[in-house]
Amino acid sequence: MNIGILGTGIVGRSHAAKLSALGHQARCGTRDVARTLAVDKPDAMGNPPFSGWLREHSGIKLVTFAEAAAHGDVVINALHGQAAVEVLKKIASSLDGKILMDITNPLDFSKGMPPSLFVSNTDSLAEQIQRALPGTKVVKTLNTTNALIQVDPHRLAGGDHHAFVSGNGAAAKARVIQYLKEWYGWEKVIDLGDITTARGAEMVLPLWLRLWGALQIPLFNFKIVR
Amino acid sequence: MNIGILGTGIVGRSHAAKLSALGHQARCGTRDVARTLAVDKPDAMGNPPFSGWLREHSGIKLVTFAEAAAHGDVVINALHGQAAVEVLKKIASSLDGKILMDITNPLDFSKGMPPSLFVSNTDSLAEQIQRALPGTKVVKTLNTTNALIQVDPHRLAGGDHHAFVSGNGAAAKARVIQYLKEWYGWEKVIDLGDITTARGAEMVLPLWLRLWGALQIPLFNFKIVR
Numbered sequence: 001m002n003i004g005i006l007g008t009g010i011v012g013r014s015h016a017a018k019l020s021a022l023g024h025q026a027r028c029g030t031r032d033v034a035r036t037l038a039v040d041k042p043d044a045m046g047n048p049p050f051s052g053w054l055r056e057h058s059g060i061k062l063v064t065f066a067e068a069a070a071h072g073d074v075v076i077n078a079l080h081g082q083a084a085v086e087v088l089k090k091i092a093s094s095l096d097g098k099i100l101m102d103i104t105n106p107l108d109f110s111k112g113m114p115p116s117l118f119v120s121n122t123d124s125l126a127e128q129i130q131r132a133l134p135g136t137k138v139v140k141t142l143n144t145t146n147a148l149i150q151v152d153p154h155r156l157a158g159g160d161h162h163a164f165v166s167g168n169g170a171a172a173k174a175r176v177i178q179y180l181k182e183w184y185g186w187e188k189v190i191d192l193g194d195i196t197t198a199r200g201a202e203m204v205l206p207l208w209l210r211l212w213g214a215l216q217i218p219l220f221n222f223k224i225v226r
Numbered sequence: 227m228n229i230g231i232l233g234t235g236i237v238g239r240s241h242a243a244k245l246s247a248l249g250h251q252a253r254c255g256t257r258d259v260a261r262t263l264a265v266d267k268p269d270a271m272g273n274p275p276f277s278g279w280l281r282e283h284s285g286i287k288l289v290t291f292a293e294a295a296a297h298g299d300v301v302i303n304a305l306h307g308q309a310a311v312e313v314l315k316k317i318a319s320s321l322d323g324k325i326l327m328d329i330t331n332p333l334d335f336s337k338g339m340p341p342s343l344f345v346s347n348t349d350s351l352a353e354q355i356q357r358a359l360p361g362t363k364v365v366k367t368l369n370t371t372n373a374l375i376q377v378d379p380h381r382l383a384g385g386d387h388h389a390f391v392s393g394n395g396a397a398a399k400a401r402v403i404q405y406l407k408e409w410y411g412w413e414k415v416i417d418l419g420d421i422t423t424a425r426g427a428e429m430v431l432p433l434w435l436r437l438w439g440a441l442q443i444p445l446f447n448f449k450i451v452r
Binding site: 111116117120121122156157160161164190191192193197199200201203204206207208209210211213214215217219220221222223224225226 | 416423425437
């Protein structure tokens with residue numbers, strides 16, 4: 001399958017690497033290909049430069065945002081939250097009629113650490129994106145756990161924990177649930193409802209960040225116990 | 227132990243009944259005792275009138291907010307979120323030097339269902355309460371699950387799921403963790419950090435509410451899987 005991944009951070013890389021290893025045609029989209037390849041120092045989070053990572057993943061191509069979106073039968077949004085709406089609006093036509101798996105979080109680092117959310121409570125980033133892309137089927141998912149767990153839930157407790165989906169299209173959500181299982185091995189996915197339920201999934205981030213602080217490790221996830 | 231419980235809704239009743247059954251002296255506080263006893267119809271949530279419930283729990287006394295606060299060696303805040311700060315300010319002197327276990331959520335029902343939060347993201351109800359009661363040790367806890375599970379975690383999965391505590395005093399949090407275990411049987415409690423971490427615990431409510439909708443039952447809780 002052709003899959004476009006928007007964003008070259010650790011989330012985008014994790015998905016691209018996994019999907020490429022599965023035999024899918026993964027293309028990572030960035031704002032400026034030459035500039036992304038010219039980076040030769042780790043980013044603010046300590047991730048190594050993209051160019052070195054790309055050399056180790058020869059099946060993956062780095063292209064522009066618009067090219068990655070056009071390439072994908074399905075597109076994954078792994079952009080920085082604060083850039084997402086602006087970037088996606090510019091490539092809306094390439095996303096028309098497609099499923100956009102939205103993994104981003106509306107984190108606002110401008111007021112210190114831990115970050116707060118730049119949209120929450122009565123709106124969400126997923127809803128902003130859906131409004132910006134009325135022809136696209138936006139499905140919020142996987143934003144509630146770490147990138148390494150997103151693409152390999154079985155590394156924790158045999159996969160016995162939950163992912164969520166939020167979106168307006170039942171068929172699109174069903175396909176995303178199928179992708180989560182086929183690509184990554186997610187057995188437990190709860191459909192929260194329409195795209196407004198992404199408020200709940202995004203607002204769990206402040207608890208997630210504090211748990212990271214308390215547990216001293218980001219490799220955990222939520223299980224809904226009944 | 228003498229325990230004051232502020233609020234006569236289902237959360238306050240659940241705690242009072244459990245604590246009284248354990249042999250503690252539980253007193254429920256209300257704004258106007260005569261008015262609470264005069265109610266003869268179920269409330270908006272379908273809970274039966276308090277007076278009938280009180281007759282079935284002869285060890286429990288209904289008193290004013292100030293009397294319940296004065297009575298308690300420990301006080302439990304089970305007020306409606308929107309009334310909490312106003313009520314607590316008036317009885318601050320009776321709460322001085324004591325632990326206040328804060329179980330309330332800042333739910334705003336004025337904009338339709340499901341409710342949004344009237345404070346979130348860069349502040350929390352727990353912080354508002356701590357600022358209103360500088361002499362009290364506020365510990366946020368148990369607000370992330372249903373009242374029936376709050377007082378009996380073993381009814382779900384043998385208690386294999388989590389409660390959280392947030393507060394500025396390490397000794398106060400340690401005592402609350404001890405109470406949670408001794409009173410209710412909580413084996414798994416995560417200390418999130420200072421009172422600002424209550425933002426995370428309170429902001430999980432929108433996800434909680436949507437999970438209730440998706441699962442069609444409020445009897446569930448979060449387990450942090452590592």
